[in-house]
Amino acid sequence: MSENFENQKQTLPDNYRHLMDRAIEARKRAYVPYSHFQVGAALLDAEGGVHAGCNVENAAYSPTNCAERTALYRAIADGHEARSFEAIAVVGETDDPITPCGVCRQVLIELCPPDMPVIMGNMKGDWRISTVAELLPGAFSSAQLHKA
């Protein structure tokens, strides 16, 4: 991962700070009776609206949904176009800033612009910024599937 993935000590820019605050707020809603690992996310749309998400677990594990995906799915359900989003923040209680799982990266690459910033944080205030494409290099996408 590129150097901008390194833990940043400087202040997060204000617009991203606001988005991260919404992710921190959303994290409190997490339904996590199995892992007790709360995660929050906040997605910024092209009109400046924010869509909040948290993780929602399931006794059967597989149907568990992550915070990032909750935010993305609800934004689509509210009529926002795929690939119209501008940034997403995600936060959990981790030593280093949390990173999205592979499932969420696959959903990010489907629904967001490849160069969209992904702001990753932890509850101590550490943060990193990467992009959707950097997080899933050489992503599997509809271009591969449509050859079928």
Added chain:
Amino acid sequence: MSENFENQKQTLPDNYRHLMDRAIEARKRAYVPYSHFQVGAALLDAEGGVHAGCNVENAAYSPTNCAERTALYRAIADGHEARSFEAIAVVGETDDPITPCGVCRQVLIELCPPDMPVIMGNMKGDWRISTVAELLPGAFSSAQLHKA
């Protein structure tokens, strides 16, 4: 499945009709470039609020999310308690009223009361009502897992 699963010819009660209308509206937002199969859902919370969802597909298929789950996850993210919901409606363009997939039934049993009504419809106006527990008899649940 019990007899109330049979296709109903009588009029859907008004409160469920309203919920189904919201599901029909949400269905238009479906992101379905792979199946072209649009599904909508609407979840009723204990305060009378409605949470709408649609299906959101993915080139990799597995990360696809159904309409019912979109509605449930966003309601949890907005602070509603698990098992506090009152009804869910789901609709698709099917010959008979659509039924939830097994993944959604597993999420319904985790997040909703077992006797919560599930109103299933199609675009011709046919409908059926079942319950969360009827749709997943002898469900795997946290009671089984917690023995671990």
Added chain:
Amino acid sequence: MSENFENQKQTLPDNYRHLMDRAIEARKRAYVPYSHFQVGAALLDAEGGVHAGCNVENAAYSPTNCAERTALYRAIADGHEARSFEAIAVVGETDDPITPCGVCRQVLIELCPPDMPVIMGNMKGDWRISTVAELLPGAFSSAQLHKA
């Protein structure tokens, strides 16, 4: 669920006992660092072959795979036709016989005959038998999707 779902006190028929023994053996292979909940499964094909599976968990929860699905996927990968299977046994350490999650029921209805027996057991030797169709009444299937 119908009465044959009731906990059986009589002896499991020999052919199913053999299948359950294979599920119990497969259960030892479970990769479950997160739940510590080991599950095993064994699938009987039309030629009398047995395909064993265990659950395989993931730190991100969603990519977790259940024992039943491991058995089914590997049998397909070995060239067995969908809907050519004859029975599946599944076992976990539960008070009552374990039941498949909704995700597995959705995969069972896709890949197995609807009247195929599902033998569910626990480590104390209790068992129940149901069928694929009984476990997912009014299942969502390709017939609904293909209307698209």
Added chain:
Amino acid sequence: MSENFENQKQTLPDNYRHLMDRAIEARKRAYVPYSHFQVGAALLDAEGGVHAGCNVENAAYSPTNCAERTALYRAIADGHEARSFEAIAVVGETDDPITPCGVCRQVLIELCPPDMPVIMGNMKGDWRISTVAELLPGAFSSAQLHKA
């Protein structure tokens, strides 16, 4: 992605050629009534054994399993230790060599050594080699979860 991700024109080393041949063979078993997109995979264990997998789709999309995961889950079910594997090959009919989806990358990082080679190919014979860690930079893993 690093330069070794570039499409290779030279001959694939013999050991990887053999693994790719097994993936090509497994691809024929794919159960893909919905996408018609066949994928095969072959996983090499530490004793030289090969575990083959194909993708297995589902009408409900979410329960679909990819070829790579089929290979990994069955190897675990046969008693191989997590992180004991040596290489995996994956192949599909794509213009450029196919790449694993994010879900599979998350499973690879859980079950394989981070520096394990992932050989990606297409049906024209093009290929690329990357590693498990390169495909999921800054992966979410149990180290993050266990802080919970």
